[in-house]
Amino acid sequence: MEILFLKVLVLVTCFVGLFSYHHPGISSGGKKSSSKKTNFIIILADDIGWGDLGTNWGKRKDTPNLDKMAMEGMRFVDFHSAASTCSPSRASLLTGRLGLRNGVTHNFAETSVGGLPLNETTLAEVLKETGYLTAVIGKWHLGHNGLHHPSFRGFDYYFGIPYSHDMGCTDTPGYNLPPCPACPQHPTITSSHLRGCYPEVALPLYENLTIIQQPVNLTSLATKYTEKAIQFINYAR
Numbered sequence: 001m002e003i004l005f006l007k008v009l010v011l012v013t014c015f016v017g018l019f020s021y022h023h024p025g026i027s028s029g030g031k032k033s034s035s036k037k038t039n040f041i042i043i044l045a046d047d048i049g050w051g052d053l054g055t056n057w058g059k060r061k062d063t064p065n066l067d068k069m070a071m072e073g074m075r076f077v078d079f080h081s082a083a084s085t086c087s088p089s090r091a092s093l094l095t096g097r098l099g100l101r102n103g104v105t106h107n108f109a110e111t112s113v114g115g116l117p118l119n120e121t122t123l124a125e126v127l128k129e130t131g132y133l134t135a136v137i138g139k140w141h142l143g144h145n146g147l148h149h150p151s152f153r154g155f156d157y158y159f160g161i162p163y164s165h166d167m168g169c170t171d172t173p174g175y176n177l178p179p180c181p182a183c184p185q186h187p188t189i190t191s192s193h194l195r196g197c198y199p200e201v202a203l204p205l206y207e208n209l210t211i212i213q214q215p216v217n218l219t220s221l222a223t224k225y226t227e228k229a230i231q232f233i234n235y236a237r
């Protein structure tokens with residue numbers, strides 16, 4: 001299953017952590033606050049390879065904005081992800097601990113009741129304590145039941161899907177590789193199990209704790225993520 005995930009998630013399956021310093025006592029309702037700490041954004045892309053970025057491999061011309069940031073900023077070229085799979089890589093990024101220590105060594109399934117253990121401290125919780133506004137936009141995949149939801153793991157704002165694109169039937173069959181089936185139009189039709197897909201549950205899209213779309217429209221998802229990220233940046237800066 002894990003190898004499959006790696007292949008499947010070539011799509012825009014990323015997780016964007018937005019952290020913005022919120023100056024105490026100054027309302028952030030669109031106004032600029034005199035921030036003393038740096039605002040920052042962490043982008044975790046499930047399946048971006050070294051050679052996918054133009055800045056690393058000149059033949060690629062697909063990432064002009066990231067290439068520009070690399071040109072204008074500081075690059076650290078020896079960063080290592082703690083795992084090559086979805087949930088463990090996220091768990092380590094957020095806790096600073098290897099899977100063996102934080103307990104997340106495998107991907108969570110759509111039927112999982114657990115998630116990143118609740119006694120683990122996330123980066124977002126630490127930042128919130130020091131006055132940051134925090135948001136996560138994109139694929140979470142660290143547990144979606146009860147207190148495992150990102151809204152209870154230190155994030156003020158959440159917009160995204162709780163697990164991978166292929167972990168549910170969708171309105172856009174064929175979007176994923178392998179193609180996941182469309183959600184059945186009639187509840188009486190039982191969809192057959194397709195390897196790598198979980199056709200029984202329609203993929204949900206959350207805003208905070210509310211499901212705002214199900215099945216999610218995968219065609220417009222990346223655009224929505226972009227819009228919500230920009231909205232949060234403008235709200236918080």
Ligand SMILES: *[C@@H]1O[C@H](CO)[C@@H](O)[C@H](O)[C@H]1NC(C)=O
Binds near residue numbers: 102117119120121
């Ligand atoms: C959380 O609990 C588990 C199981 O008892 C333990 O292995 C882990 O180290 C704990 N995590 C922290 C941060 O204390």
Ligand SMILES: *[C@@H]1O[C@H](CO)[C@@H](O)[C@H](O)[C@H]1NC(C)=O
Binds near residue numbers: 157
């Ligand atoms: C999401 O939750 C945050 C924190 O409670 C709240 O400020 C924000 O208005 C909520 N956004 C939506 C769209 O519900």
Ligand SMILES: *[C@@H]1O[C@H](CO)[C@@H](O)[C@H](O)[C@H]1NC(C)=O
Binds near residue numbers: 171217218219220
């Ligand atoms: C999904 O989004 C695309 C792009 O915005 C749109 O063209 C399409 O009609 C949407 N599909 C559904 C089922 O709403």
